[in-house]
Amino acid sequence: MPTDRSTTDSSAGVDNAGGTNTLAAPVTSASGRKPKLLARRRLKESDVNVVNQPMLKKALGGTIVGNTMEWFDVGVFGYLITTMGPVFLPEADPAVRTLFLLGTFAATFIARPLGGVVFGWLGDKIGRQKVLAATLMIMAASTFAVGLLPGYAQIGIWAAVLLVVLKLVQGFSTGGEYAGATTFVSEYAPDKRRGYFASFLDMGSYLGFALGAALVSVLQLTLGQAAMEEWGWRIPFLIAGPLGLIAIYFRNRIEESPQFQATLDAQESIAQDADSADVDASKGPVGIVKAYWRSLIVAMILVAAANTAGYALTSYMPTYLTESKGYDPVHGTLLTIPVLVIMSLCIPLTGKLSDRIGRRPVLWIGAISTVVLATPAFMLIGVGEVWSTLAGLSLIAFPVAFYVANLASALPAQFPTASRYGAMGIAYNFAVAIFGGTTPFVVAALITATGDDMMPAYYLMATSLVGAVTIYFLKESAQRPLPGSMPSVATQEEARELVATQDENPLIDLDDMPFETQDVITANAEPADAQDDRVPASV
Numbered sequence: 001m002p003t004d005r006s007t008t009d010s011s012a013g014v015d016n017a018g019g020t021n022t023l024a025a026p027v028t029s030a031s032g033r034k035p036k037l038l039a040r041r042r043l044k045e046s047d048v049n050v051v052n053q054p055m056l057k058k059a060l061g062g063t064i065v066g067n068t069m070e071w072f073d074v075g076v077f078g079y080l081i082t083t084m085g086p087v088f089l090p091e092a093d094p095a096v097r098t099l100f101l102l103g104t105f106a107a108t109f110i111a112r113p114l115g116g117v118v119f120g121w122l123g124d125k126i127g128r129q130k131v132l133a134a135t136l137m138i139m140a141a142s143t144f145a146v147g148l149l150p151g152y153a154q155i156g157i158w159a160a161v162l163l164v165v166l167k168l169v170q171g172f173s174t175g176g177e178y179a180g181a182t183t184f185v186s187e188y189a190p191d192k193r194r195g196y197f198a199s200f201l202d203m204g205s206y207l208g209f210a211l212g213a214a215l216v217s218v219l220q221l222t223l224g225q226a227a228m229e230e231w232g233w234r235i236p237f238l239i240a241g242p243l244g245l246i247a248i249y250f251r252n253r254i255e256e257s258p259q260f261q262a263t264l265d266a267q268e269s270i271a272q273d274a275d276s277a278d279v280d281a282s283k284g285p286v287g288i289v290k291a292y293w294r295s296l297i298v299a300m301i302l303v304a305a306a307n308t309a310g311y312a313l314t315s316y317m318p319t320y321l322t323e324s325k326g327y328d329p330v331h332g333t334l335l336t337i338p339v340l341v342i343m344s345l346c347i348p349l350t351g352k353l354s355d356r357i358g359r360r361p362v363l364w365i366g367a368i369s370t371v372v373l374a375t376p377a378f379m380l381i382g383v384g385e386v387w388s389t390l391a392g393l394s395l396i397a398f399p400v401a402f403y404v405a406n407l408a409s410a411l412p413a414q415f416p417t418a419s420r421y422g423a424m425g426i427a428y429n430f431a432v433a434i435f436g437g438t439t440p441f442v443v444a445a446l447i448t449a450t451g452d453d454m455m456p457a458y459y460l461m462a463t464s465l466v467g468a469v470t471i472y473f474l475k476e477s478a479q480r481p482l483p484g485s486m487p488s489v490a491t492q493e494e495a496r497e498l499v500a501t502q503d504e505n506p507l508i509d510l511d512d513m514p515f516e517t518q519d520v521i522t523a524n525a526e527p528a529d530a531q532d533d534r535v536p537a538s539v
Helices: 005-009 053-079 081-088 094-110 112-126 128-146 158-188 191-232 234-252 258-273 276-281 285-323 329-334 336-357 359-383 386-410 417-436 439-450 455-471 492-500
Strands: 020-027 033-041 517-527
Touching: 053 081, 053 128, 053 158, 053 191, 053 234, 053 285, 081 094, 081 158, 081 191, 081 285, 094 112, 094 158, 094 285, 094 417, 094 439, 112 128, 112 158, 112 285, 112 417, 128 158, 128 234, 158 191, 158 258, 158 386, 158 417, 191 234, 191 285, 191 329, 191 336, 191 386, 285 329, 285 336, 285 359, 285 386, 285 417, 285 439, 285 455, 329 336, 336 359, 336 386, 359 386, 359 455, 439 455
Parallel strands: none
Antiparallel strands: 020 033, 033 517
């Protein structure tokens, strides 16, 4: 390596045989001389992950089925609240029954943060695939068990207690599901199409919700309310058993995320160079909060804003239409299904849009449109006609499509690979527990307290106003490699082009790559005081 000062100062971008070039800062020895410079290897074609397309499709399919399963249960429970009330609390006032079951729904989200912490920590330690298989098994088993519960007529108040316990188990497993699914797919997808592929998770989620709603509607139409309260309500939960077995089969066939596997392989070689944030994060959930608290706060606020709108559309709207707008339970369910299906099919389009114009602009569309459209949406629903209700629901669904499609790709990119699952488990589940899952309960309580049917609109507007401000602090991640991971591309040709243009590519930050740091010894060491004014060389 050149040793004179002028050559060293201009050595940026010059590779040695090992593929390294000079880093920014010299290292001072204890003797006061500066005998070496740290050097970091440049990006080589073999470093770039070329996505295996068949494996990506298998991973995507295996992950989507879990999200679909999760929201199938959410949809079924949300649409059966008015039916299950007389089964578990037959002697209570109808308003009390509704609040109890909405509270039971919210209880699911109380357990989610614990599940997110536990499964997130495990996912960063033993792998994403193993943990995702475990969460799906627990979720399917607990959903199936709800269908076997005895009612109040058989065991009294204990029926309601057991229902709450099973919903807490569901919440615990779900806490690791979405955080792991978004992490897993984000790590599998090529950088330039991460928004598109990750958005399929939420498409599957809302289609699962629509599937649950459709099944409940068919049962209500064919069996009637009396039969539904007697035994028909059990059928959707019991169907979750075989559906869960199919989903588990597909999930067990997928392989570990290549980005996470590469991180595991590299951890030993780079451990000595880990910065303080990496060391803190390696200590588990407390370390993650200490190291990444700013990113966690941003993520939590955005999740809260998006899921307040999402759960208002899905889990609360059937109850709102029935309790506040006078629709019968069947129509309260049926009216939301076409809106959910159309919105679900549009979600990949907004995910693809974020790959083109960025995550932040698309999220701003979601936040601002919520503020603008919430009031006219609920005014249209208040008209009471089928056409106006559909129009109002569509106005709520519009911003949700822009919100949810992009959080799946934007949030995992805020955290490094070694701590991504754990950080997502904390950020997503605490926010959903405090805001998203409690939305039906909160807005129902606000309407009861004030008598104003427009309270849901005001609540959505308030949360999205805060969300719109927070998006400014979100790090843009579209088309960029995930922090702590090597770049991911779709083809070998793209890998070659990326390596050839790495110096002028604004989307590539070599300092953020998980390279091993190499010491390069200079032939002519200089005293430290002779180099104090040296302009650092740049990579």
